[in-house]
Amino acid sequence: MKYDVAIIGAGPAGIMAAITAKQNGASVILIEKNEAIGRKILATGNGRCNITNKFAKVENYHGSSPEFIKNVLSAFDQHKTMKFFDDLGLILKEEDRGRMFPRTNQAASVVDILAHELERLKVDIKLNAEVKKIEKNDGWEIVLADGSKINSGKLILTTGGRAAHQFGSSGDGHFWMKNIGHKVEDIYAALVPLETKETWVTDVQGLKVEAQASFFVDEKLVSQKSGDLIFTHFGLSGPAIMSQAGIIAPFVGNKTVQVKLDFIGEKSAKELDEMIAKIFNSSGAKSTKNALVGLVPAKLIPIILHESKISDNKIAAEISKIQREEIVKNLKSLTLNISKLRPLKEAQVTRGGISTDEINSETLESKKIKGLYFAGEIMDVDGDSGGFNLQWAWSSGHLAGKSCTKWD
Ligand SMILES: Cc1cc2nc3c(=O)[nH]c(=O)nc-3n(C[C@H](O)[C@H](O)[C@H](O)COP(=O)(O)OP(=O)(O)OC[C@H]3O[C@@H](n4cnc5c(N)ncnc54)[C@H](O)[C@@H]3O)c2cc1C
Incomplete structure (x- = not known):
């Protein structure tokens, strides 16, 4: 079977992209090398998940293009994010400086709610599936560690940055993109x-x-x-x-x-x-x-x-x-x-990543390779502490998931 959309990496950006693409009528597969989705989400906010920030604005982010960041955030801002979770039945509460948390004080509630939605929408999820290689043909061929292959028309890369790689984000997306000729800004640990x-x-x-x-x-x-x-x-x-x-x-x-x-x-x-x-x-x-x-x-x-x-x-x-x-x-x-x-392992976020100069801010599609999209920390954008990095994942995941389902 050839999927309309394949998404590599079931972190917050990949999950949001999968939900949005599926809601827009695409056949979707979400591929994750861990044994479960959203491993890093469980570690966020000291296990409580600071899911967004009520006052998120472009000034809370770092990257070479504020205009790019603004476009992406405005496509699905913190208010839409809060409504999205509210509609799924996740009750949020506000703490100091606009920081939003699940009422349960448990990051696991966020992962559970998202898992239920993926299940309800019947998104195909492939766990314990490490992607080793991606190849462009008339669509995409994705080669897994066990040698099996997945084919899709479009591809969204949500493999994350390099921070806290014990949760899976080992920089594979950056490696593939460098090989393909995409510009990748130098990587540093931030929030470390x-x-x-x-x-x-x-x-x-x-x-x-x-x-x-x-x-x-x-x-x-x-x-x-x-x-x-x-x-x-x-x-x-x-x-x-x-x-x-x-x-x-x-x-x-x-x-x-x-x-x-x-x-x-x-x-x-x-x-x-x-x-x-x-x-x-x-x-x-x-x-x-x-x-x-x-x-x-x-x-x-x-x-x-x-x-x-x-x-x-x-x-x-x-x-x-x-x-x-x-x-x-x-x-x-x-x-x-x-x-x-301190090492990247102890960092909460990565500075640097896929250069936003080569990504269309209206769609998150690569300007170099048609049918390839990015979302989340893989890009050269990082936020301050306070719920801003997850908001970046929700905003960009939504935008990539939506725009890849606009067929030519
Ligand atoms: C300790 C800690 C606390 C944090 N707390 C907060 C907080 O409270 N609020 C906030 O806003 N932000 C917080 N952050 C930052 C936030 O978690 C990240 O910015 C966010 O998770 C990035 O989302 P992502 O989907 O882009 O990448 P990730 O969450 O890193 O997900 C990437 C996924 O891709 C998978 N993957 C990678 N390579 C492959 C491959 N080859 N094949 C298959 N799958 C692959 C990985 O296993 C992983 O599941 C925290 C980070 C850490 C480390």
């Missing part, structure tokens, strides 16, 4: 923790603080964000760090990349200096370490004092003005050197 040269981070591992993290490449400010950050045994993690990792990724290893942490963002250096002078004045008999416990988490103080070259037990009243200014400097811009990104 960072390793630092400073080994003192192990002394404070597990410490979660709110800070402003400013990243510098060769001393030039490239990105700045506030939020929670977590010290780990290897360096830094948490939203304020991970959300900026994709921006500095191309420079790590070949340029000097530093992060400056401001733990007291709400005060200027002068205001902070006055505040600390007041604390030292009223707690003069205490050790400097004990005098500062009301200002920042206790675990952080030895680091700040060490970086300021002050002994923990020095009496607060004995701190000179110059030493106090050092403390202020380190509280406002504690500097760490970034040595590495």
